[in-house]
Amino acid sequence: MSRTVYVNGEYLPEERATISIFDRGFLFADGVYEVTSVLDGKLIDFAGHAKRLERSLGELEISAPCSVDDLLEIHRRLVAENDITDGLVYLQITRGAADRDFAYPTDATPTLVLFTQSKPGLADSPAARTGIKVISIEDQRWGRRDIKTVQLLYPSMGKMMAKAAGADDAWMVEDGAVTEGTSNNAYIVKGNTIVTRQLGTEILHGITRAAVLRFAREAQMRVEERPFTIDEAKAADEAFITSASSFVMPVVEMDGAPIGTGKPGAVATRLREIYLEESRKAAV
Structure with missing residues (x-):
């Protein structure tokens, strides 16, 4: 069964999820990420991850694509739709797509991607x-x-x-x-x-x-x-x-x-x- 993922405002089956070949995350690694653990269907340390994400974006002068409350809702919906009991939610924000240039583009819209990984027994690792x-x-x-x-x-x-x-x-x-x-x-x-x-x-x-x-x-x-x-x-x-x-x-x-x-x-x-x-x- 395909996972539901999130790409720029849409919840999609993973095989339909795409981003531009001009995305600066692909061309320059011009982006940041966070990984939040899920135990018993709930998010661990979400507030801390959201705060660090805000700092990382600020250091790279990338605009936040949505609010922390919106991010929490996206996390929760992905956990629910993918039936994650124990696992991870991966979040990535890049500066967005623009013609290739080392200088930051002034008109790019940040790319926001999230997906889940199921890890049964995550807290009980041998x-x-x-x-x-x-x-x-x-x-x-x-x-x-x-x-x-x-x-x-x-x-x-x-x-x-x-x-x-x-x-x-x-x-x-x-x-x-x-x-x-x-x-x-x-x-x-x-x-x-x-x-x-x-x-x-x-x-x-x-x-x-x-x-x-x-x-x-x-x-x-x-x-x-x-x-x-x-x-x-x-x-x-x-x-x-x-x-x-x-x-x-x-x-x-x-x-x-x-x-x-x-x-x-x-x-x-x-x-x-x-x-x-x-x-x-x-x-x-």
Whole structure:
């Protein structure tokens, strides 16, 4: 059965959905996106994603094609029409279609696309019980990683490097310190202290990151926001990642060496429990 998708004001079967070959998202990666998780048919952290979307659009001087309330309605309708219990809603906004020119067009109408992905058992991933393996790679992305743009080629390359090495993901390193994973924020734990890189242009300002750090502090866990090295990660008691689709995911191996006991640690396990419980309560 075909999915219903949303393209510029229309709800369409996916096989009928089209955009212009002149769309700047296709020609220049001139666009931004958000991915919102769905658990039990409800949206997780929607307000946070909407706020970050607004910031990303502002940084690229792209006009919002509709209001936040309209976006919420579109999300909800797609979840309902596609019968999504657990899954994801992907949203992308580009500057729109215009004749190819590096300069921003002055008369383009932004393109708005949304679609769903069904992920049964999203919150019950087996990987959360076993942990994932990561490798370290050089961070070769552009400098404005705080803007959630659709230019994801190097993270895709990093993911393939990890797969080729028999790992699940890659942590990127710049000037000797970890920035983040290919599609997630990175953390280590030493004692009762959680360490993760501070916000800046070097990393994405993760919505799940913000919630998890708030829950950690409420649980009386110590948090240090600073750069850390791969050697620190290898010597840590445990490590984990956060993202909208993986929530809190333990990391048990770095570059072939076990982290801590080589099994998911207590801090990551507890934070995952707290995050899922609190997010479900606040879901819309």
